[in-house]
Amino acid sequence: MSFPQFYEKYKTQVFNLALRYTGITEEAEEITQDVFVAAHRHLDKFRGESDVNTWLYRITLNRCHDWSRSRSRKKRSFIQRWLNANDEPEPGHWNHPGAQLEEKEELRVLMSCIQGLPEKQKTALLLLKAEGKSQKEAATIMDISEKALESLFQRAKSGLQKKLNKTKE
Secondary structure (H helix, E strand, O other), rough: OOOHHHHHHHHHHHHHHHHHHOOOOOHHOOOHHHHHHHHHHHHHOOOOOOHHHHHHHHHHHHHHHHHHHHHHHHHHHHHHHOOOOOOOOOOOOOOOOOOOOOOHHHHHHHHHHHHHOOOOHHHHHHHHHHOOOHHHHHHHOOOOOOOHHHHHHHHHHHHHHHHHHHOOO
């Protein structure tokens, strides 16, 4: 398969995961571009020990984690906090059945609460619920045991519920 064919086949899944993770279209587009640049550079190193999907998910999650860390560093700066005081993540587009919310405000609140989860919990939640991955697939992508994934997922659900309850108060 040529690289343009590879890109066309996987670009939507990479973009959707990045969008779900960041909640910001422009950031998801940039991450998607970074993922395919990295994939192209390291295609010769892909040994086929895992599925191509798993490999791309790992690259995407690594780029999302890099984005998250970079965003955290920026938030620590007083000037950056002041400049971004009114910035809020835009609602993401959940491109699969059952995940679309009718009201934009509800989606904004949900995305904001998901963004506030610890990184590994957020990743487990997104892979299992937004991406529809099986526990085995998600655990492989995250390079953890299924039991550890289940624990992360349960904590993510609990934490998300608490955050959502606080927004209703």
